[in-house]
Amino acid sequence: MNLPVITKFVIDLLAVLLLALGIKGLSKVKSARDANRLAAFAMSLSVVGLLSYYLGTSGIAIQSWIWIIIGSIIGSLFGAILAKKVPMTSMPETVALFNGCGGMSSLLVALGVAIFPISSVQENFDFFKSLINEVSISVSIFVGAITFTGSIVAMAKLQGWLSTPGWTQSKVRHFVNIVFAVASLIAFFDLINGNTSSIWLLVIVSSLLGIGVTLPIGGADMPVVISLLNSYSGIAAAAAGFVVDSQLLIVAGAMVGAAGLILTQVMCKGMNRSLVSVLFGGSLSAQSTASSGSGEYTNITSCSVEECALTLEAANKVIIVPGYGLAVAQAQHTLREVTKKLEQNGIEVVYAIHPVAGRMPGHMNVLLAEADVPYEQLKEMDVVNPDFPATDVVLVLGANDVVNPQAKNDSSSPLYGMPVLDVQEARTVFVIKRGMSAGYSGIKNDLFDLPNTSMVFGDAKKVLNDLIGELKDLGVGEK
């Protein structure tokens, strides 16, 4: 063992350790930010380790340097710009996009090695070794392509660029996807048999498979899919690690792959969905309209912003239930102004955060934090549920399924069993909503029919702005 080898070994070991600590730290609120930086540091360390190893052994040609610099500058620049510019509300699709590019990277490495076999990457070429090489290239391409196209479709759907085509909700999609899967398997084995040309078949069908699997999935389940694809990109990285013989890549890839799986599982639990039904069940709204929930509303009370303001003024305790609609309307700042006024009048205001509020678990916390809502006012579901009976007014802003009492009362409902916020226990409930359309699940919300519920129709931001005006007229929040 010479010096460069030992140095690289030590640096790699250190990088793995720091990455593990980083992932660990990211799962606690207190340490999360430092942990993220630690992980970023570990990544740069690993690059330094690799480059200095090559400098100390084979050397790095000028030409290589040029291409390294071009690639790094362009990639980092776009990444940094996007990360700085993107609004917090578009976080889910941004993560999907980043993730897809990670998959693409692994795919390209495998393609490169497959098309231009380089002697020095595949040292000691023997049969066993070459078999492993073919397998890891194939896996890397297969998983990388699925990650890429799947993530891009997920992003496009979240952005609203792509809707869910009708045929993807019929049984046809299973047939189509099985065809793609079988075709990928054939290409896979053909490639391992040494038929290099089938690599393109593998690239194409696994890309199509990624699209075919992601396209039928409804918007509500997209976060789970992104998390799963994130896990895939880890697996793709590990496979690429086998291709270029890098232990560090294998460890880090495997770590992300496994951690991503756990996170996916945790998210599924929070949404009361099983991974299988997310992946193969299609869009929830499409299937549920057939089963139940298409009932008519019989007892809707709608009220004006003025009435809402009057009730709020007389309240002692108000709970806000923010949801997806709030995020879409970008109304978190306006909401904050409303609650500030109420607080100045001595009204107690708390935000009830359902585990899957917003567009991704934890997304609502990020949005409200952005609007300067004190962290202590955000209450998780289990903490806040006992408080509803003692609450005067609940404001439901763009949330729907997470406040549907059917989940507790109606065992025939597809929502049954999902943890919900018991807003109906409060004295008065105002639901601010654009119209009577259903939530993600496409299921009728029994809450709207209850006598203590009033609907305030309108865009969340506009209603809140009007509310500020009305509160001002009432003299609320003026010292």
Added chain:
Amino acid sequence: MSFISLLWVLLLGSLLGLELIGKVPPTLHTPLMSGANAISGITMLAALTLIVKAEGNVPLLIIGSVSLGFALFNVVGGFFVTDRMLAMFSRKPSNKK
């Protein structure tokens, strides 16, 4: 590095990943996903290896460079965006005091 020891590495890495995330508060799901996502861009090391070992093969250099670009887009963007999200959490309690 023999194949068997690489398999060991894979196995232990997976076990480590399974162990690391035990209880995650829902608040952190989005940042954790985004942070883990940035780490999956570690495949940039493979892209770098490809470029260094290309030995003047221009198409391979280009593939490697594009791959490196994609990976770094993932890594740099991922860490920045995670930091932006987490900055919002950490700012609040300190302001209150």
